[in-house]
Amino acid sequence: MTACCFNRSHLLGIYPRTSVKEAWYGAAADTLRQYMVDGNLDGGCKLCHLAIESGNYSGTKARYYDGYAHSIDYTKKNGLLKWFGKQSFKVLPPKVFEFELSNVCNLECVMCDGYFSSSIRQNREHLPPLSNPYDDKFVDERAEFLPGITDLKFLGGEPFLIDAYLKIWERVESHKSGY
Numbered sequence: 272m273t274a275c276c277f278n279r280s281h282l283l284g285i286y287p288r289t290s291v292k293e294a295w296y297g298a299a300a301d302t303l304r305q306y307m308v309d310g311n312l313d314g315g316c317k318l319c320h321l322a323i324e325s326g327n328y329s330g331t332k333a334r335y336y337d338g339y340a341h342s343i344d345y346t347k348k349n350g351l352l353k354w355f356g357k358q359s360f361k362v363l364p365p366k367v368f369e370f371e372l373s374n375v376c377n378l379e380c381v382m383c384d385g386y387f388s389s390s391i392r393q394n395r396e397h398l399p400p401l402s403n404p405y406d407d408k409f410v411d412e413r414a415e416f417l418p419g420i421t422d423l424k425f426l427g428g429e430p431f432l433i434d435a436y437l438k439i440w441e442r443v444e445s446h447k448s449g450y
Contacts, residue, residue: 274303274315276369276426277332281315287404291412295365304362335367364416369424370436372405376429387427410438417446 272283272294281303284294294300303314312320322331376388385392392398423443430436 274300275332276371276424277318278303278315286409287406291409292415295416296362300362364419366419367422367424368413368416368420369426370439371426372435373403373433374401374428375432377432378429389428405435407438410435410442413439414442414446417443 272286272289272291273279273281274283281299283289283299283303284297286294289297303316306312306314307316312323316333319331319333322328323333328334374385374387374389374392376383376390379388379390379394383391385396385398389400392400420443423439425433425436
């Protein structure tokens with residue numbers, strides 16, 4: 272589990288060893304948050320760091336996430352520096368979940384590879400299937416966060432062929448009808 276789909280080097284946890292709640296509120300997440308408070312984006316946030324350094328504030332992917340918790344003016348370096356200068360802040364529940372749980376896909380698009388398509392992995396790359404630890408418990412662990420979630424993003428494979436995604440969608444629908 273990572274803070275976002277662009278940060279692949281700072282792991283918040285590995286499911287199922289780490290629960291979703293432990294990943295969000297745990298020591299690894301606190302370390303990443305402290306990097307940000309210190310104005311240090313080297314904790315896996317290098318792509319955003321490069322965009323900010325180059326003055327491309329509207330192009331930084333961090334604005335898609337940080338804006339949910341804080342009011343930041345991403346058009347001015349000053350707004351970012353003010354936010355980075357904060358010494359402490361309350362850790363809020365996540366507003367966005369991005370899922371990249373499986374590569375199950377029945378297509379073999381020419382521009383794709385086996386990381387995103389199980390068919391390519393099997394037929395073109397002649398590699399064994401990727402292991403998949405995401406089960407009903409994983410879906411259940413996400414349920415407690417549903418009241419605050421504003422966005423869900425589904426990546427990898429063909430989303431309509433991935434069982435875990437269907438279960439997540441069903442959970443979201445049943446949560447919505449509870450209002």
